[in-house]
Amino acid sequence: MNATGRAASAPNEDPGLREGFGLLETSGLTVRFGAVIANQDIDLRVEPGSFVGLIGPNGAGKTTFVDALTGFVPTSSGSVVFDGKPIDDLPAHKRAQSGLVRTFQQLELFEDLTVWHNLLVAGEKPGWRALLSDLIQPGRRSAGVPDAEWALSAVGLDGLRDALPNELSHGQRKLVGVARALAARPKLLLLDEPAAGLDTAETRALGGQLSTLTDHGISVLMIEHDMNLVLSLCDHIHVLDFGQKIASGTPDEIRSNPVVVSAYLGQSASSTEATP
């Protein structure tokens, strides 16, 4: 993590990404908390149909970047274009409704709702009249059912439909978090450390579920420390350190990039396991 390495590689751009519009495009995205600059001038693109990794040491500003994209922290400058439209002025829920859906690093499930209702509530888009129709016809079929059913089977949790979150294992809760995001029918899914706290078998299973998402037309931006998972799933990787993008490229390029190695992967560049 030395300073010269960071500064030298800041304009490291992948020339292949310059043409056309990305699904998500940030330019000069900066987030300040008082005097602390958590994200500085981040330019990043996610192409439709791609699986993109976002890696970097703890405190690099990865989660802050996702918070800024999804409207959970205000950006100080810069802009975000999603699906061809600027979304800087939209509140968090509008961004989610437009297809930019995130998961959380911590287990932020709705503890009072069953797994099924956790998904359903994300899939429903009820209007103003819902209050009145719900008053009279509580049992009618929800519009969110198809999305929720698809999301539940996409993560392989059909058997846990009626369980409450506090009855699930940590790994299952993480999967419900992913499924809830899927039930909102994302165009771009932002995963914040989906494998944190999972054991090896669970991580492998998660990887299997995630690898099918792009087949369903869902692009993914994944923050993750498990380099096996990142290198096996992602077709493009961005690296953050001290709030700045220090590198981006294909998994092979990242693995051999000396700046990334010194900032994050560590000296044993061939080792693929990074310490979280």
Next chain:
Amino acid sequence: MTHLTFLIVGLGGGAVIAALGLGVVVAHRASRVVNFAHAAMGMYIAFVYYELRSTGDLVQPLLGLPGRFHLIDRPTEVTAFVIAMVVAALCGAFIHAVIFRPLRNAAPLARVVASLGLFVYLIAIVGLRFGSQSASSRVLEGPLPNELVTWGDIRVPADRYWLAVIVVAAAFVLWLGYRYTHLGLATRAVAGNERGAILVGISPNAVGLANWMVATMLAGAAIILAAPVVRLDPSTTSLLVVPAVAAALPGRFNSVWGTVVIGLAIGMVQSEILNLQGEWTWLPRIGLQQGVPLLVIVATLALRGDVLPDRSSTLGSTLPQAGDTRNVPPIAGLVFVMAAIAALFVNAEWRSALIVSAIATIFALSVVVVTGYVGQISLATFAVAGVAAFAMVRASDDLGLAFPLAPLLGIAVAVVVGYLTALPAVRVRGLNLAIATLAGAVAIEELVFKWAWFTGGFAGATAESPSLFGWDLGPEAIGAAFPRRTFVVLTLLLAALCVVGVANLRRSSTGRRWLAVRANERAAAAAGIAVVRVKLTAFAAASALAGLAGVLSAYSASIVSASSFGVFDSLVTVAIAYLAGIASPIGALVAGGLAEGGLLTALVDTVNDDASQYQFAVNGVLLIVAAVKFPQGIVGTGTRARRPSGFGAGAATDQTSPPVNHRP
């Protein structure tokens, strides 16, 4: 010069606010709780003092023990004051040991409810111990000199100056104490980091105990010294906690000098408003003064808080589990049929009890929606209900609207007012929301309910009896036929429909969004839920329920007066709903039964004529017990979190115990 005179006169009221605010700060430092019962504690101590002075009797506050015993003949002011301070210190120690120490790690709502329970209990116990005297019309001779002091053109009673000097001196002592004594340093250490303080050998219990004793003595001294200025009356005096909280809020319940300065300023501005009302005749004659604390609270909260809580402040749900409500409609139907059949046969006393319980059920449902289902809190339920009742009377008297239209218009107005009182909920939550809505309720009481055109002044307003196509639906009848059975059944039917309606909302998309917001606002927003709209919709629904309850109580009383819609009733309603089970429509039915004047009262009355007067006090005790021991309430306790069969128990064994304290 009159402006200056009024500003100086205002020092008296300001000093009381500042002194109470200091006590709120002390209690907050000790237990991180905003004690809504702070002024009520002072009120009780002041009653002890003035009773000692006039009869020499010591009045003790514990229910079940003899209320008073003779202590000393004609004590002097000093003796009486010392005894009152000893009583205050003992009360503070007791309150800390029994209520706030056990709750030191509990959810904010449990602490709010516990302090509401204490508030209700203290008012009830003063009512019991002092009877009709408690609405004190006695002229109180305070310990401070009150002859007029002339300074230039300004002639002001001396006690105003004394009060200001004493509160500044008290603040100075507190400030020195927190800065230089061992106890003060220990308190600051505990307030800053309780675990760290324990590691260096400080006992948070001893620190809490000492601070609660100091807080209670401060409260007692403030009310004793200021009683001639502020009048001593159980509920009015207890509500002085609103300006006191307003004074302490800008300094985040931590700043001694900030509290004193803002407290004195509030009092002086209030006094000057009184002057301006005299000079500028176009100003409304009604309680603009109460708007001052509200303004301070709203301004402070508006500058703080975020639409979504930040990453560190999601505490998870600490409310009882909101179970499935599929079985509620049949239960409500059964209860309705039984009650309606009973209404045909029972005597007038029981019919009145049925009406009271039905209306209280609707009030409790309003709390179930806002607090039980959406995790917000409103202490303005009765203020909103009162607005509906008076708006209905105006609609039928002035606009000539007939039966179904006038109450519907009243409810619509209540929804608008409820929506406005809920606006702080967009940015603040938990305790601060409780403060904001409490201030809103007091402001409605002072600004709207004292508006004679709207409420008919002291005489009250007469609600025209409801009738549809010539069929009289109202309660009015001659002799034993009152209240008429038609009205009883109508009220029961509406209550049952409301129970079913809330149950229906719970198990549909609306309820799912409510519970999602209650569980986690950030995650709800991430799932595409419009958190602000969901909250405000819930407040609107709750206001409609409160409005309906208000309209029905107007019909049942026929004379509507502001005193039926006091802040105290709102607190009691939240309290009883919590006690009965705040996250369940069945809980609201139980709450209806527990309400004062309802079925439980009627039952107790048939057993023993005297017993029902203890109901408020007992409710207060039960509430504290519920907050400390049984957060699930009557309905929730005993029902375990459901577990689907065939599912491993190893997942989360720490999650099954009653305080549903989800992962941090």
